[in-house]
Amino acid sequence: IAAACADSAAPGSPGEPISMSLSGQVEDDSTPSQMAVAALVPGFGGYFLDPSGAPTVYLLDASQRPAAEAALAAFLVSRGFTSTDLVVRQGQYEYTQLDAWYGVARSAAFAVSGIVLGDVDEGKNRLRFGVTSAVAAAQVQSAVAALGVPAGAVVLEQRAPYAPLTTLRERVRPLMGSLQLNFFLYPPNGLPGVSYLCTLGFNAELNGERSFITNSHCTNNEGGTTLPTTYYQSRRSTLDNRVGIEVDDPEWQFSLDTNLRCPPPFQCRWSDAARVRIDDTVAAELGRIARLDEITTTLADTIHTIDGHFSIRGERGPVEGEVVNKVGRTTGWTQGPTLGTCVDVLALETNHIRLCQVQVAALVDGGDSGSPVFWRKGGGPSVALLGILWGGSVDEADPSFTYSPLSGIRRDLGDIRVR
Structure with a gap:
């Protein structure tokens, strides 16, 4: 789910130069996909608006702020912000890593009775799974851990299903x-x-x-x-x-x-x-x-x-x-x-x-x-x-x-x- 919708731009491999065309497309997009931004900003962990409405980005390395400001330029302008309004939070996981873990864990998580939803949550810099009970939460946690996903990278929320x-x-x-x-x-x-x-x-x-x-x-x-x-x-x-x-x-x-x-x-x-x-x-x-x-x-x-x-x-x-x-x-x-x-x-x-x-x-x-x-x-x-x-x-x-x-x-x- 989440995060990377299948039609999102794929990130470049380590050391691969970012094309000017991709850079321009992202910088001109008022709502660029998370994966497209990840392709331009090293250590990017997700962008969102915090509860106060402030534009916020997770970065593993705060020195990448200029790159984040450039990639999110149209997003900021379209919502009445300037680059100085962008809030940087310390990220723990790269968005591309979270997306890869989600791809590995999806099938196992949705095999659990009581699963409601799953995604890569850019606002938490974590994988997120919604479940109907504490029992289901424990089963999802165990299932994804068995696949090598760190426990600290997963948030479990007990919630009602959608109808x-x-x-x-x-x-x-x-x-x-x-x-x-x-x-x-x-x-x-x-x-x-x-x-x-x-x-x-x-x-x-x-x-x-x-x-x-x-x-x-x-x-x-x-x-x-x-x-x-x-x-x-x-x-x-x-x-x-x-x-x-x-x-x-x-x-x-x-x-x-x-x-x-x-x-x-x-x-x-x-x-x-x-x-x-x-x-x-x-x-x-x-x-x-x-x-x-x-x-x-x-x-x-x-x-x-x-x-x-x-x-x-x-x-x-x-x-x-x-x-x-x-x-x-x-x-x-x-x-x-x-x-x-x-x-x-x-x-x-x-x-x-x-x-x-x-x-x-x-x-x-x-x-x-x-x-x-x-x-x-x-x-x-x-x-x-x-x-x-x-x-x-x-x-x-x-x-x-x-x-x-x-x-x-x-x-x-x-x-x-x-x-």
Whole structure:
């Protein structure tokens, strides 16, 4: 998981010169991958925003600060920082070493009953595994130690598992992100006459075809389009509310692309996403997300009034510690800090691992599945799209959600256009 998503730049071998093209690409990237920075900065252990919002980097050798400042130049500028704002922490492990250990330990850790997630945590300079019990924690610790991973390089967190969240609710045209979707499942996947609710993530185009993106688990069959799902907004009360039909939802399976990161016997994908073709008669606007009149702070707040829209003006990758937003049909507009940026997550009561997902500490509830996740600077209407929410922690005392980043959605669904 973590850390190094499979499409991340690979670090050079010791003594190998860094190409000017790679250096320029990283320095111009507002959210460079951890591995790309590691290729440029000797002794790099990870970068993130600390709880106060300060840009922070782990270095084994503090004298490499100038190299870190150069590699993170665009990241700093895009968030209103200067190079002098960068905080250097003493690292204990190189990011590339942590990533290698994670690759060795992944299969053994996910073989333990009670595993929830695993990643290379750039904010802790450690491997991180989430488990449901102390027994599972001890078993994971023993399993990874047997593979040569130092105990000091591993953090174990006892936490609740993540579950898909299937359960602005009015009819709205043109279609935009965050609206309520209604769909029905065919037996044996659902009960006759029982409907389900999810959230429309965002509108998209692929090869000129008007579409929107929602979750794969918000379909008749999670993975595959043998029985395509028909969607209504907001409810299937009249045929006029039909908005589209599912056209792309890759199977959960091994492939040449995923098997190196997918521990057997699990099935993996890079996203919990499906593409729905919008009906010709339905008005839809690309690049819009419903904006609400207030941010939700409690589950008791169930009235969510639309007050215009956010405009998607860009795209962005995740940064640990950065505050992000989501707007969903159940809990509305919520926000919170990013907890993990490339986490392998095993969904509750499934054998499906979503690879390289993002964790956020924020309020969420059933029906929010599919919510668009975005970054917002200041109080204006312009936002940068990050991905779509698919799961929430079952621990109501410690709410958090996971989302599939745009990079993973495109790996599964193709080079969609979102604005």
